[in-house]
Amino acid sequence: MELVDWLSQKKQDIVREWIRVTMEAYPVEALNVLKRSDNQFANPLSHIISTNIALLFDDLLLGVDPERTTPILTELVKVRAVQDFKPSEALQFIIDLKKILFSMKDETVEGGESMPLEQLRKMEEEIDTLAMLGFDIYMKCREKLYEIRANEIRNQTHMLIRRVNEMDKQKEAR
């Protein structure tokens, strides 16, 4: 049996666990409150994480492809990049998938097939690639924040900058 087929059959359990572990980055008191609503707008954080982790897992089964994978991973990393996490904490959830897969290695799927362990290495490499991609996205988000900060200062004094420029031009003309 191919690992991918095994993983597809176990998808529900894995995704559920992956979401759970990802959400555990937030304190228990927060989780107890966040679980109250599953409305996308009333509880965007849980919604973004659960929806995109599920999409990301499907995507991973096809093999990481920057073009296809980036938009999904961006949805997750963008949120983590502005929360109170160190970079390593922000991206921890990607690496956690490895632990989840290892913890399931003795489980079987319908027909009694167990996980084809010899292929697990390959999957780990895919997850590493995902983590590297995540790091690139994280850096882009942080750069974007700096750009926004600079833009904001400029926008706030837009007319004054314009006035100074105009005065400079007038001086030159004289």
Next chain:
Amino acid sequence: MVKMLEAEELAKDITETPSLLNGKGPDREWMDTPAEFRDGNWAYSAKTKAIESLKMPYARDWSPGDEDWKLPENWKEIISEGFRERLDKFRSFKVFMDICVRCGACADKCHFFLGSGDPKNMPVLRAELLRSVYRNDFTLAGKLLKKFAGARPLTMEVVKEWFLYFFQCTECRRCSVYCPYGIDTAEITMMARELLNLVGININWIMDPAANCNRTGNHLGIEPHTFKTVVESLCEDIEDVTGITINPSFNRKGAEILFITPSGDVFADPGVYTMMGYIMLFEHIGLDYTLSTYASEGGNFGLFNSNELMKKLNAKMYHEAERLGVKWILGGECGHMWRVINQYMDTMNGPTPSYMEDPVSPITGTKFENAVSTKMVHIMEFTADLIKHNKLKLDKSRNDHVRATFHDSCNPSRAMGMLDEPRYVLNNVLNNFFEMPDNTIREQTFCCGAGSGLNTEEIMDVRMRGALPRATALNHVVEKHDVNMLSCVCAIDRATLLALTQYWAPDVEVSGVTELVANALIMEGENEVRDCDLREEPYLGVED
């Protein structure tokens, strides 16, 4: 094939049986978790100059990132005394300290909590940061039972925690909408900030604009002649777009109306387009109005600071009205200016100068009954009334390149109840208007994430997580209806929402409502072909 669980079901499942996979044990209780200062989660401290010019105490060089905050030796007594004073002076504060039953209805209503997942951003816990000290110092149960009664002594750690979390509340009042007892966490935050002020803990982004406003009349500290020149160059821009020359008057005695708007409309991008919009609108209806180079700021950062400062900055507008002898004041698209007018002005500075008159629209004859005591009318009420009486010549199709939604800014919506007027105006000036989901608009609107003086760039991380709920709703209408414009009636929002869209929804622009009104205005004497909007973007169907 195993059936996939719906994302919603999964979300519900998360907390039922927490996994121990990543080795996390049960968390410590919030009281035992110290506040952590990291770059991006705290705002810069106020500069000595600003504090001194406002004659506030303990001006000194310090940084929240430092271990030693250089507080006065008797800081504990000062705060404690201030606490007691305020409990006596403000009955609501005492009630809010006492009556919370910790039902948790407000817990998941704060945008900062929803975006950060940090429990101390739940309104109930935010208030508890203060209430725990209140119990300890001012209630018998707290004095006797200490931690068992949720009480804790005032320590430096507590003060630092106050600083982090009361400057992570935008005083937006969303939480209070859901509280069965009407507890207003925003007012608790105001009290906490006042207590911090007493020992010289303030942030620069609040103190500096307040000091400038106190000195020159506006947040940027712009002198009258520059203010005038800048407005005149905006008039040149109007001429470029429409071919019409407009010369608004400044400080003109005997004008019927004084127009005051936040200085962000005069100086900041994209606020300037809204300013151009006002000027065009007033020209279109031939309004007898003047601008003031002294009351050149509608915003009132005193609100985020202290009662006294708010009162002083508010009074300046009425002094100017008195000096110029106007009948009433028309106010531009601002958020917190209206909170001050609507909730505090009357008791603080009322009654208005005696010869000021009950506001009546000179164009339609409508008397603005709601503004009789403050003599100040909101531009949206004024414009909606003009449209209702058919006084504007409008061509909606000039806004066909705009697919707009409307962000209810916290202050006009929740503090003022102004929900329908901007929508009425928008629906009359453009063809493509789309609402964001119901639980994110009107009274339930989500804050931009940077109100109450938190619109400073060094805490962009905090702001962006606070902006997540608003952004999620926005992105929904972007996907569903191709929305490309987030309109609002608040000058601070025009700046803060721009940061929000740049991060969360990069294809969306931000505008004021009056900008969109002006785009649609058919002005007398305008260019034969008016082919672009105020941003000089071509109208739909016109080649670039």
